[in-house]
Amino acid sequence: MKAITYSCYGPPNVLKVKDVEKPVPKDDEILIKVQAVEVTKADCEMRSFKFPVKWFWLPLRCAFGLRKPKRQILGSYFSGEIVSMGKDVLNLSAGDEVFGAAQLRLGAYGEFVSLPASYTIVRKPENMNFEEAACVPLGGLNALHFMRLANIQKGERILINGAGGSIGAHAVQIAKSLGAEVTAVDKAIKKDFLLRMGVDAFIDYTKEDFSNGDKTYDVLFDMVPRSAYSKCINVLTPNGRYLSGNPNLAVMLRSFFTSRFTNKTARFAFAKETREELLTLKQMIEDGSIKPIVDRVYTMQAAPEAHHRVETEERTGAIVIKIGDRQSD
Numbered sequence: 001m002k003a004i005t006y007s008c009y010g011p012p013n014v015l016k017v018k019d020v021e022k023p024v025p026k027d028d029e030i031l032i033k034v035q036a037v038e039v040t041k042a043d044c045e046m047r048s049f050k051f052p053v054k055w056f057w058l059p060l061r062c063a064f065g066l067r068k069p070k071r072q073i074l075g076s077y078f079s080g081e082i083v084s085m086g087k088d089v090l091n092l093s094a095g096d097e098v099f100g101a102a103q104l105r106l107g108a109y110g111e112f113v114s115l116p117a118s119y120t121i122v123r124k125p126e127n128m129n130f131e132e133a134a135c136v137p138l139g140g141l142n143a144l145h146f147m148r149l150a151n152i153q154k155g156e157r158i159l160i161n162g163a164g165g166s167i168g169a170h171a172v173q174i175a176k177s178l179g180a181e182v183t184a185v186d187k188a189i190k191k192d193f194l195l196r197m198g199v200d201a202f203i204d205y206t207k208e209d210f211s212n213g214d215k216t217y218d219v220l221f222d223m224v225p226r227s228a229y230s231k232c233i234n235v236l237t238p239n240g241r242y243l244s245g246n247p248n249l250a251v252m253l254r255s256f257f258t259s260r261f262t263n264k265t266a267r268f269a270f271a272k273e274t275r276e277e278l279l280t281l282k283q284m285i286e287d288g289s290i291k292p293i294v295d296r297v298y299t300m301q302a303a304p305e306a307h308h309r310v311e312t313e314e315r316t317g318a319i320v321i322k323i324g325d326r327q328s329d
């Protein structure tokens with residue numbers, strides 16, 4: 001089978017399409033013919049081995065491969081079709097069109113991937129094509145996790161910092177579906193995209209600081225690493241909630257003191273990405289609460305361009321690679 005592989009860490013052009021061995025499913029696994037995969041920031045970080053959290057470099061390097069990557073086929077969030085399965089799999093069938101997450105097994109940059117049936121993989125919503133569906137699991141699962149933690153009530157005001165990314169764009173849609181008034185913070189090229197996703201107000205962070213002025217928020221969902229913690233807490237209403245999806249050690253520590261000694265709550269979390277959450281997202285897609293966020297679709301050969309577009313943040317929405325030689329829907 002063909003797969004986009006990388007045999008050394010480096011710039012986008014280390015990605016090469018090669019012939020590799022097709023995986024064989026174990027008894028508890030499903031073999032999926034991958035149709036589309038989202039290109040994420042994490043894919044680019046694993047490829048280049050440049051991570052925002054510097055102190056974690058050595059443990060990560062040991063885990064991913066000291067001299068060269070141990071897993072040479074990237075790809076975590078995908079859509080595809082089940083072609084066969086091991087004898088112990090009962091919950092899915094050959095022919096099912098699915099979407100989901102490959103977790104740390106990765107491998108969805110290849111034409112076939114074999115994954116445990118217990119992973120977060122469910123039937124794809126009928127009203128999304130493969131490319132659109134592949135863009136949901138990363139952003140949708142993480143956003144849903146945080147929006148549930150925020151316990152948003154109808155009419156509450158939420159500010160989403162970093163709203164133009166995969167997680168932010170889904171958080172916008174989920175918050176709107178819960179009846180919140182949403183203010184999005186990101187840079188100007190993402191404004192039209194975010195208005196299409198339904199935001200009520202937009203702040204361009206390159207021109208304006210959201211903490212200036214009198215406006216306060218019941219919830220602040222922060223996706224931006226190194227954002228100013230005190231400013232975030234200061235714009236909360238009494239009893240307001242701050243949620244960090246990208247906490248550093250200082251934020252973790254300060255969150256404890258905020259929640260313990262003030263009437264505001266600060267929390268950080270790492271999403272679990274469960275099947276129940278993916279089924280909820282499927283339902284939200286089918287009832288129209290979540291719309292597709294695709295920016296551009298690339299072929300396997302154009303994987304370096306796809307990575308470049310994610311790294312340079314020219315995108316407005318999600319970047320997808322169509323796997324195999326199928327025509328796009």
Ligand SMILES: NC(=O)c1ccc[n+]([C@@H]2O[C@H](COP(=O)([O-])OP(=O)(O)OC[C@H]3O[C@@H](n4cnc5c(N)ncnc54)[C@H](OP(=O)(O)O)[C@@H]3O)[C@@H](O)[C@H]2O)c1
Pocket residue numbers: 040041142161162163164165166167168185186187190205223224225244245246269270271313314
């Ligand atoms: N806690 C968890 O469980 C969890 C899980 C997955 C991912 N994450 C983390 O969550 C973050 C967001 O993920 P994602 O996939 O949505 O990332 P993403 O697609 O890169 O989105 C981040 C967005 O924030 C914008 N941004 C950058 N600096 C900003 C600033 N100062 N103010 C406002 N917006 C700013 C970016 O725009 P520009 O860069 O173009 O300005 C981009 O639109 C990542 O850092 C990821 O590591 C956390």
